[in-house]
Amino acid sequence: MTTTPARLLHHRAEGPASAPPLLLGPSLGTSTALWDGVAPELSATRRIVRWDLPGHGGSPAGLIGPGASVADLGALVLDLADHLALDRFSYAGVSLGGAVGLWLAARHPDRVDRLAVVCSSAHFGDPGPWRERAALVRAEGLGKVAESAAGRWFTPGFTAPRLLDDLLGTDPAAYAACCDALADYDLTEALSGVRAPTLVIAGREDPATPPAHAREIADRIPGAALTELPRASHLAPAERPEAVREALRAHFASRERGSGTAVRREVLGDAHVDRAQAATTAFTAPFQDFISRYAWGEIWTDPTLSRRERSLITLTALVAHGHHDELAMHVRAAVRNGLGAQEIGAALLQTGVYCGVPAANAAFAVAGRVLAEMDAAEPEAAE
Template identity: 60%
Template sequence: MELRYRVDGPDDGPLLVLGPSLGTTTHLWEPQAAELSRTWRVLRYDLPGHGGSPSVKDGFSMEELARAVLALADTDRFAVGGVSLGGAVALTIAAIAPERVSDLVLCCTSARFGEPGPWHERAAKVRAEGMTWLAGIVTARWFTLGVDPELAEPVQTTLLGTDPESYALACEAIAAFDLRDRLPEVAARTLVIAGDKDPATPIQHAETLAEGIPGARLAVVADAAHLANVEHADVVSGLMSRFLGHGLGLKVRREVLGDAHVSRAQAATTDFTAEFQDFITRYAWGEIWTRPGLDRKTRSCVTLTALVARGHMDELAMHVRAALRNGLTPDEIKEVLLQTAVYCGVPAANAAFAVAQKVLREHG
């Protein structure tokens, strides 16, 4: 199965794979793409017979589609998400390859999209009459009443351009899909997003996902139907940015502080400290350390100075090691500490030199 895809974002960014809903294309994620691709390498794909992906004539299962998407991921671990059918694909990937998925975003989707009968009926009617009859019916489920036509018209046009046979085969894949019993197998950090006025996947479907996936979080978007990420783009973008900040932050935290330190911190996490660990990973490392305004060497210089000023010598030792990992030389670290002697005080600098010298000796 050949799928057309596009990638945006920095070449060295962590990978985030996003899938569209039935009848839409990569453009469905356009409202979130700019923000997410600032730090993530965002891969968006088209379903068979949608957008740029070739049409198909043979039936396929949700797992076969998931494995085709999985083959696009060029890293051992990555984040994955999707809307509706794209969310079902993401969920399937997380179930069949749990060791590869770090973070999972399920937007307006389900572990089972209702009884199979209506899906088979839709497939038969599309084969007989084409796509035109679907436009008004489906888009009425995608958006709430009175939505801005500028939001609805582009996705409606995309729907009309979808290959009917590929659409029908996707309907049959949805009819056969039921992952409710495998939800406990999902190991990824999971965010479930639901629209409170979604007639296609009502909140009950989201609650089933959130209750079945260990540790999953549920966020409900007010006054949103099935394409909540389009109708309320800012809300969904904010939810995803905050949630995915943890995955990005964990990557940066490991790069700066080292795998051993972060693994020890994670192993020592308790129910009491878990939210604090999530906060510093998501905010300090996922949002501040990833900002483009300063490189990591400069951020290490600033951090060393701040720690000396406040007398946080235990943290200072950790960040001297980080400074070396970020490319500072021992001579440059010495210059930073000399600067602190002037502006933070000689006693503080004296203690800092003792800490730094011990770390540098350990590193040879």
């Protein structure tokens, strides 16, 4: 957990400090816990920063007051980014957090490189109900709002007690100020100016921001993609974390095209990289980041040598040191890089001269097994 200065949004940072930053914004009435099912896996390859709205979670209530705007909230997020020395970042937000993301992308395009808008809108309907809710909360607290929250947030039968507890723990004045911001918010005409590659995610059973709101955003932002999730209501990251996680991972992974992660996938295959990322822990994340940035992002992307040549060099080095598990993986990679069985065999034969016959003997056994497995799998893959 991050210690936060008194005039800054409370936030939680996860993942390698050197990884591409991704800010995650919350919905009204929730906290950083909204992202519990999504953030840990994304943090294997990104510097995740979850933040709390004023008066929510650990953020000071006094950061906003009556008559607040989404622009005020966006300015607080920029203050947080400046505090963390993040000149440019990716962003994903839910509902009000998504509105903040749209404002940032429209008004500060130099700061947002990719955007995901989850169960949100360019305008949250008539301002009257929001002003009425703000007045209710200022007069009576959050009890009545909390009574109906589950019906707005989740499909029937689903619940998330932690999030409902977070709502009851929210500062009423700050919650009401956020309602003021939603009442006055309308970014419809500015959407066409958003240039960050954008993904819009909608819950098909969301009564608060129905899919029509998501389609409006996607239609107005040039090149935006739209994903509708079945069996999901307003807080899709809590209700359908796997689906949201995979959609975000695919969207934000595309920023890595030509980077270490992309090259690693091209050479070793998606299945291997997915397994490595799924097995990543807080302890191993720095090493995975190192591999992606240095081995794949600097060495394998250097155009001085072709990938075929790099595969030949790698096979020889692995034979010399007896790294047979890695050798098997890189025999598969060599085939992806265009080497045939005869070329691989010729490389291994040469290792017999310079690395020793026993080393070459073991290497031929490993490579023979892998090539046979790949040959046997080809007919099935072609069906």
